[in-house]
Amino acid sequence: MDCCPPLHSPLDEDDAVELAAVLKALADPARLRLLSIIGSASDGWACACDLHEPLDRSQPTVSHHLSTLVKAGLVEREQRGKWAWFRVRPERIDAVRQALDLGTLPISG
Amino acid sequence: MDCCPPLHSPLDEDDAVELAAVLKALADPARLRLLSIIGSASDGWACACDLHEPLDRSQPTVSHHLSTLVKAGLVEREQRGKWAWFRVRPERIDAVRQALDLGTLPISG
DNA sequence: TCATCGATTCGATGACCATCGATACATCAA
DNA sequence: TTGATGTATCGATGGTCATCGAATCGATGA
Numbered sequence: 220m221d222c223c224p225p226l227h228s229p230l231d232e233d234d235a236v237e238l239a240a241v242l243k244a245l246a247d248p249a250r251l252r253l254l255s256i257i258g259s260a261s262d263g264w265a266c267a268c269d270l271h272e273p274l275d276r277s278q279p280t281v282s283h284h285l286s287t288l289v290k291a292g293l294v295e296r297e298q299r300g301k302w303a304w305f306r307v308r309p310e311r312i313d314a315v316r317q318a319l320d321l322g323t324l325p326i327s328g
Numbered sequence: 329m330d331c332c333p334p335l336h337s338p339l340d341e342d343d344a345v346e347l348a349a350v351l352k353a354l355a356d357p358a359r360l361r362l363l364s365i366i367g368s369a370s371d372g373w374a375c376a377c378d379l380h381e382p383l384d385r386s387q388p389t390v391s392h393h394l395s396t397l398v399k400a401g402l403v404e405r406e407q408r409g410k411w412a413w414f415r416v417r418p419e420r421i422d423a424v425r426q427a428l429d430l431g432t433l434p435i436s437g
Numbered sequence: 438t439c440a441t442c443g444a445t446t447c448g449a450t451g452a453c454c455a456t457c458g459a460t461a462c463a464t465c466a467a
Numbered sequence: 468t469t470g471a472t473g474t475a476t477c478g479a480t481g482g483t484c485a486t487c488g489a490a491t492c493g494a495t496g497a
Binding site for chain 4: 247249276277279280283284300301
């Protein structure tokens with residue numbers, strides 16, 4: 220998936236639904252903080268076991284948010300034995316940023 | 329409001345709530361299409377009367393979405409006699425794009 | 438094989454929200 | 468002033484989702 224069509228082009232309903240789905244995955248405080256925490260890991264990878272404590276949410280809730288991020292393609296998951304490790308996919312977030320580009324809008328001039 | 333703290337900095341709960349609120353306003357197909365349509369207007373301003381038809385939603389629904397966009401600061405409203413006119417505020421959308429910047433993350437190298 | 442511990446899934450609950458029809462409000466024209 | 472029209476608000480409804488505790492799954496080590 221090449222996510223997502225830019226906002227400055229005429230956005231049909233299907234494209235809008237697709238872009239909205241990714242934005243909805245971002246539009247939650249817990250998930251934004253997860254992205255921030257995971258992205259701040261020294262080598263980019265963070266263990267799930269280190270995530271629920273700083274988030275101050277229950278472990279099942281954090282697991283739910285992580286799977287939401289994975290399903291949206293914003294985060295990558297890797298199983299290492301007993302532990303699950305996660306990594307931000309910056310190219311996906313960049314795609315969202317580009318979709319929100321208004322640079323070619325008349326009003327921006 | 330200087331919306332919003334960048335994702336690559338440690339995001340505390342308050343900042344995350346604030347950024348999530350703006351993203352939530354964006355995370356709806358109808359509102360994305362509204363932004364797209366309004367932004368495509370020749371002079372940047374679009375009349376509400378021209379918006380519900382291409383959106384294929386009822387007039388009250390479109391009015392609701394427009395007020396959501398205004399409340400989030402993403403769109404500006406101006407009353408011209410009987411008609412309401414709207415304009416995208418690109419600097420606000422740009423602020424969201426910058427908040428999503430991952431450029432300084434270690435993983436992006 | 439069994440006990441342990443981390444992680445996910447399940448089920449329930451309460452909150453929020455997109456949507457609509459009906460209504461009310463505001464402005465313009467006659 | 469009256470009627471027509473554009474817009475916002477109200478109330479209701481159905482759906483989605485964040486959250487949690489409990490249960491389940493899976494891997495490790497004894």
